[in-house]
Amino acid sequence: MTTSPNASKVGELIRRLDEAVAAPDDAARCRSVKRVLIDVVNSGEQFVESPFLEPAPQRYARRLMHRDPRDRYTVLVMVWDRGQGTPLHDHAGTWCVECVYRGRIRVTSFSVHGGDPEAGIVQFEKESVVMAGVGEAGALIPPFEYHMIENPDTTAAVTIHVYGGEMKHCHVFNPVEGGYRREYLELGYTT
Numbered sequence: 599m600t601t602s603p604n605a606s607k608v609g610e611l612i613r614r615l616d617e618a619v620a621a622p623d624d625a626a627r628c629r630s631v632k633r634v635l636i637d638v639v640n641s642g643e644q645f646v647e648s649p650f651l652e653p654a655p656q657r658y659a660r661r662l663m664h665r666d667p668r669d670r671y672t673v674l675v676m677v678w679d680r681g682q683g684t685p686l687h688d689h690a691g692t693w694c695v696e697c698v699y700r701g702r703i704r705v706t707s708f709s710v711h712g713g714d715p716e717a718g719i720v721q722f723e724k725e726s727v728v729m730a731g732v733g734e735a736g737a738l739i740p741p742f743e744y745h746m747i748e749n750p751d752t753t754a755a756v757t758i759h760v761y762g763g764e765m766k767h768c769h770v771f772n773p774v775e776g777g778y779r780r781e782y783l784e785l786g787y788t789t
């Protein structure tokens with residue numbers, strides 16, 4: 599049996615994430631996870647297997663790379679083809695750290711300006727727009743969990759996301775008269 603040249607880097611990533619998620623609170627946990635992702639991606643080694651890097655035609659690809667056996671976190675790889683992105687969404691109360699593996703993404707963060715995101719119409723205010731390139735990472739810690747991600751370029755971008763559990767749904771916010779209306783969204787994996 600041959601061993602994939604990437605296997606040791608993936609092993610290092612998982613080992614270090616196992617340690618990082620043991621931090622005492624979400625802020626410390628996200629700082630540690632961010633450090634791990636930045637280190638591993640900036641090592642320059644290509645450790646994400648090629649089937650994970652394939653764009654999907656309809657929407658951005660979302661693939662499960664690792665599920666912690668103790669359910670403390672999951673690692674997903676997402677591929678953003680030209681023109682692909684998310685609507686404004688939340689993370690259903692789950693912390694997340696994301697790091698760019700290839701290309702660039704534009705992350706627009708929002709804060710609640712009026713209304714109740716749990717019910718009815720909510721008003722958001724744009725907080726920041728960040729362009730992130732390879733090896734750059736950001737964290738999202740509830741209740742500050744509203745953002746959208748887009749690929750600003752004409753070539754595909756790839757990001758690695760670590761979630762504090764398995765995020766099987768979230769809410770998207772669609773623009774309506776007077777603000778945005780929350781809708782439940784089931785999140786699946788791309789095959």
Ligand SMILES: [Fe+2]
Pocket residue numbers: 687688689745
């Ligand atoms: Fe997100």
